[in-house]
Structure formats: structure tokens, C-alpha cells
Amino acid sequence: MDNLTIASNFRNALVNYRKGAAPLTVDSDGRYSLEYVPFEHVNANARIVIVGITPGATQRDEAYEEAGRLIRRGLPDDEILRRVKKLAAFGGPAMRPNLERMIDALGIMALVGGGRASELWEGRAHLLHATSVVPHAAFDKGKPFAGSFGEIQHVDVLRRSFERDFLPTLHHLRRDAYFIGLGPTPAAALSFAADKGFIDRGRILGWLAHPSRSSGSQVSIYLGERKVEELSDRDPVRYRADALVTAATAMRGRIAAAARDVAL
Numbered sequence: 001m002d003n004l005t006i007a008s009n010f011r012n013a014l015v016n017y018r019k020g021a022a023p024l025t026v027d028s029d030g031r032y033s034l035e036y037v038p039f040e041h042v043n044a045n046a047r048i049v050i051v052g053i054t055p056g057a058t059q060r061d062e063a064y065e066e067a068g069r070l071i072r073r074g075l076p077d078d079e080i081l082r083r084v085k086k087l088a089a090f091g092g093p094a095m096r097p098n099l100e101r102m103i104d105a106l107g108i109m110a111l112v113g114g115g116r117a118s119e120l121w122e123g124r125a126h127l128l129h130a131t132s133v134v135p136h137a138a139f140d141k142g143k144p145f146a147g148s149f150g151e152i153q154h155v156d157v158l159r160r161s162f163e164r165d166f167l168p169t170l171h172h173l174r175r176d177a178y179f180i181g182l183g184p185t186p187a188a189a190l191s192f193a194a195d196k197g198f199i200d201r202g203r204i205l206g207w208l209a210h211p212s213r214s215s216g217s218q219v220s221i222y223l224g225e226r227k228v229e230e231l232s233d234r235d236p237v238r239y240r241a242d243a244l245v246t247a248a249t250a251m252r253g254r255i256a257a258a259a260r261d262v263a264l
Contacts, residue, residue: 004040005077006067014038015071017064024064026136032145032157034136035060038067039089041081044172046129047112048120049179050099051186052090054138054145056212062088086121089130090211096121098211098219099182105223106251108205111178111258129173133189134158135165149188162189170198178258181207184243205258206251209244222248 006014010024024036037055055063066087070080090096103109103117112127120128138145138158145158152158170193179199181187187207194201209215209222217237220226221244228241237244 004081006038006040006071006080007036010036010038011071014064014068017068019061027157027160029155029157031141032155033139033142034134034157034161035139037063037136038081038084039063039131039135041078041085042131042169042172043082043085043126043129044174045126046173047127047177048108049129049131049173049177050090050182051179051190052130052132052182052210053147053185054132054134055089055136056092056095056144057137058092058095059088059090060137062091085130086125092212094213095211098215099208102208102211102219102223106208106248106255107259108178108180108255111255111262129177131166131169133166133186134161136161147185149185149192152185152189167193167196167198173199175200175203177203179204183207183210184247187247205254207247208251209247218244221245224248 013021013024023033026034026036028034037060039055063084066084067080070083075083090099100117100120103120109115109117109119112124115124119125133149133152134145138161140147152162166189179190181190181204184207187204190199190204191201193199194204209218211219215237217226217231217235218240221228221231221237221241224245228238231238231241
């Protein structure tokens with residue numbers, strides 16, 4: 001998508017952004033709130049589409065800092081938005097390394113010609129579209145939103161962003177792109193999108209464990225690097241382990257089937 005522009009009411013705030021500044025609020029109902037994130041860029045030619053729940057505070061801050069720097073340099077808005085998305089989407093000291101680790105372990109890159117997952121944020125960024133069910137940073141009572149897709153559908157603040165900022169962008173993507181959710185919430189949103197005809201259900205590969213630091217041992221359980229018996233009794237991942245293992249098994253099966261189609 002070309003000719004995108006940065007939200008005019010937030011441009012000056014981005015230019016002068018400093019950590020701890022007043023939030024750039026898009027919408028709020030007193031409990032739930034949305035803070036603007038300049039992630040409007042859509043990579044229409046992407047082969048892999050990774051969908052999270054919502055950008056976290058780390059991604060928001062990185063996006064603000066990069067957007068402000070590029071605005072001050074005088075770059076066109078569509079180029080700023082492209083660069084900001086490449087830098088900050090699924091960024092952070094734990095999230096991106098964990099995400100790359102899962103993509104490499106599952107062999108997802110084989111579906112797009114091979115290589116390493118790290119290239120999706122470097123020389124082969126043209127292959128990736130990174131997005132979220134709620135594309136602006138969503139908070140619940142001041143904490144990052146981590147609820148279900150059902151909650152998104154029932155909370156007006158969240159539903160409006162999903163319907164306005166996420167669903168319409170799917171029409172701009174390739175019909176043969178592969179879709180991957182980060183956890184059950186994005187997976188449910190992708191299923192909803194398929195039901196409504198926005199995407200082809202057969203192109204949904206499944207979902208990965210959420211790669212954030214707060215997700216603890218989820219990635220290790222998902223990849224089979226640790227067994228549930230090895231987890232502390234106090235580790236909440238114990239109660240999600242079966243779902244993680246089931247999701248990983250299904251994902252591997254769909255990737256294998258897709259790889260066979262690629263080889264034909």
C-alpha cells in the first residue's frame with residue numbers, strides 16, 4: 001500500500017517524543033484504551049503474514065522513536081511507515097529472537113525459498129507482513145491487553161480497531177500468503193477472517209507460542225525442548241502445555257503439507 005500518511009494529530013508528538021510522555025490515545029472507555037502506533041504500512045507482496053494480539057509497550061516506544069527520527073529527517077510518510085514497521089514490529093530483546101527461533105525450528109522459511117528467519121527483518125523483509133488483531137497498542141486497566149478474541153469482539157474499543165485497522169488490510173495481501181498467529185487469540189481472529197472471506201482458510205498454517213519474555217517457558221514447551229514434567233508446579237505454562245503441544249503438532253503437519261505443495 002502506497003500513499004499512507006502518519007496520523008496528523010500525532011505527528012508533532014512523534015517528532016518531540018520522549019519516553020514517559022503523555023500517551024497518544026486513539027480510543028478509550030475508561031478501562032480499555034488504545035495508543036497510536038505508526039504501523040499502518042501493509043506489505044502487499046508478503047509471502048508470510050504473522051499476526052500478534054496487539055503491539056506491546058516495547059514495540060510502541062521503538063516505533064515512536066524511529067518515526068520521530070525519520071520525520072525530522074524529512075522522509076516521505078509512506079517510507080517512514082515502512083521503515084518503522086520493519087524496525088519495531090515484534091521487536092524487543094526476547095520477542096524477536098524467540099519468534100525467529102520458532103520459525104527456524106519449524107522450517108517455515110523452506111516455504112519461501114529457504115534461509116534464516118532473521119532475514120525477514122533484514123535483506124528479505126519483502127517476504128514478511130507483520131500485523132496484529134488490534135494494530136494499535138491496547139491496554140486493559142493500564143496493562144498490555146492479552147485477552148481472547150471473544151473479548152475483542154465484545155469490547156467496543158477493541159472491536160472497532162479490529163474492524164477498522166486490521167480486517168480491511170487483508171484485502172491488500174496476496175491470496176497465496178501464509179498466515180501464522182502468535183497464540184490462540186490471533187488464530188481465532190484469522191479463523192473469523194477466513195469465515196468472512198477475507199483470507200483463504202487453507203493458507204492458515206496455525207499458531208506459534210507467544211514469543212514475549214512474559215510468556216516464560218511457552219516457547220520451550222512448544223518446540224519440545226522441555227517437557228511439562230520439568231516445569232515448576234508454580235509455572236502457569238503447565239496448564240497450557242497440552243494446548244501448546246497440540247498446536248505445534250498441527251503446525252508441523254500443515255507446514256509439511258505446504259512444503260509438499262511447493263515441491264510439486
